[in-house]
Amino acid sequence: MATQHPGTALVTGASSGIGAIYADRLARRGYDLILVARNRARLDELAARISDETGRSVEVVTADLGQDADVRRVADILKTDHSITTLVNNAGVGATAPALQSDIDAMEAMIGLNVTALTRLTYAALPGFVARGQGLIVNISSIGAIAPEVLNGVYGGTKAFVLALTQSLHKELAGTGVNVQAVLPGATATEFWNAAGTPIEHLPSGIVMKATDMVDAALAGLDQGELVTIPSLPDVADWEAYENARHALMPNLSRSLPAARYTNGDLT
Numbered sequence: 110m111a112t113q114h115p116g117t118a119l120v121t122g123a124s125s126g127i128g129a130i131y132a133d134r135l136a137r138r139g140y141d142l143i144l145v146a147r148n149r150a151r152l153d154e155l156a157a158r159i160s161d162e163t164g165r166s167v168e169v170v171t172a173d174l175g176q177d178a179d180v181r182r183v184a185d186i187l188k189t190d191h192s193i194t195t196l197v198n199n200a201g202v203g204a205t206a207p208a209l210q211s212d213i214d215a216m217e218a219m220i221g222l223n224v225t226a227l228t229r230l231t232y233a234a235l236p237g238f239v240a241r242g243q244g245l246i247v248n249i250s251s252i253g254a255i256a257p258e259v260l261n262g263v264y265g266g267t268k269a270f271v272l273a274l275t276q277s278l279h280k281e282l283a284g285t286g287v288n289v290q291a292v293l294p295g296a297t298a299t300e301f302w303n304a305a306g307t308p309i310e311h312l313p314s315g316i317v318m319k320a321t322d323m324v325d326a327a328l329a330g331l332d333q334g335e336l337v338t339i340p341s342l343p344d345v346a347d348w349e350a351y352e353n354a355r356h357a358l359m360p361n362l363s364r365s366l367p368a369a370r371y372t373n374g375d376l377t
Contacts, residue, residue: 116194117166119143119187121174121230124151126299127249128199130324132167133159140195141166145183147173174200174226175218184233195245196234198227198271203251204261216263223267228274235278235287242286247331248275250291252339255351268293272337279336292327294318295341 118135122128124146132142136159144152149171156167170186172179187193201223204211231246238244254272257265275291282289296317298309309317323340330338342348 115139117141117143117190117192118195118197119145119183119193119234120197120199121145121183122200124148124155127294127297127320127324128197129155130320131197131199131247134324134328135195135197136163136165136167139165141168141192143168143170143186143190143193145170145172145174145200147171174230175222180226180229184229187230187233188237191237191241193234194238194243195247196230197247197249198230199247199249200226201249201267203253203264205264206261208262211261211263219263220267223264224270227271231274231278235282238287239282239285244287245331246275246278246287246289247327248272248289248291250275250293252293252295252341254291254293276336290327290331290335291337292330293337293339294323294327295339297323 115138118132118140120128120132120135120142123132123142123144125148128144128146132144132155136142142156142159142165144156144167146152149169152169152171156169159165160167170183172183174180174183187196202219204215204219227248231248234244234246238246248271250271251260251264251268253260253265254268257269259265272291272293275289278289296309296312297320298317299320318341326340327338330340337348337352339348
C-alpha cells in the first residue's frame with residue numbers, strides 16, 4: 110500500500126551538526142528538503158549525499174539568519190511554497206561567558222538569531238499550515254531554558270523564549286492539525302561549543318551526547334507525541350512533576366489582592 114508523501118521539511122542551520130542530522134533523518138522518513146545555512150559548500154555537499162542516498166529532492170538556500178534581509182527571504186519561501194509541511198528551527202548560537210565578560214553586541218546578535226529570526230520564520234509558516242490543516246514546527250531550545258544558571262544568562266533567556274513560545278502555540282493551535290515540539294538538548298557534540306567559547310573537550314565526557322543520538326531521541330519523542338522532549342532526562346515523570354507544579358501555580362499568579370506575606374495580613 111502506498112505511503113502518503115509527508116511533504117517538504119525546511120531545516121535551518123542545516124549545514125552541520127544537529128541541523129544536518131535532522132536533514133538526513135527527515136529525508137529517510139520520506140521528506141523532500143529545503144536546507145538553509147550560510148555555508149554554501151557544506152550545504153551542497155550535504156544535499157548531494159542525502160539526495161544520492163535517499164532519492165529525495167533537496168534544495169539549498171544560502172542565508173545568514175542573523176541578517177534581517179535573509180530572514181525575510183526565507184520567510185517568503187515559507188509563505189509561498191505550499192509543499193512545506195515541516196519547519197525545523199535549528200539555527201542558533203550560544204555563549205558560555207558570564208554577563209560581565211560578555212560583549213553586548215554579541216548578546217544582541219544572539220537574541221536576533223535565537224529569538225527574532227525564529228519567531229519570524231514561525232509566523233511565516235503558521236498561516237499556511239493552519240489553512241491547509243496540517244503542519245509541524247520543531248523548535249530547538251536547550252536545557253538552558255529551564256536551567257539558566259548553567260550557561261550564559263542571555264543564551265538561557267533566548268532558549269526560555271523558544272520553550273515558552275512553543276508551549277503557547279501548542280495551546281493556541283489545538284484542533285488545527287498543526288503540531289509543535291520543543292527539543293531541549295543538553296551538551297551535544299557539535300561545533301556549537303567552540304563558537305560559544307568553551308571547546309567541547311573541556312566538558313566532562315559523561316554529560317556530552319552524540320548529535321546523532323540527540324536527534325534520534327528527539328524524533329522518537331515526536332513520534333510519541335511529546336510537546337517537550339529532553340533527550341537526556343531518564344524519567345519523564347520528573348518533567349511531568351515540573352509541569353504539574355507550574356500549572357498548580359497558575360490559579361494564584363494573578364489575583365486582586367497581594368499575598369498576605371507582603372501586607373502583614375492587613376488588607377484593609
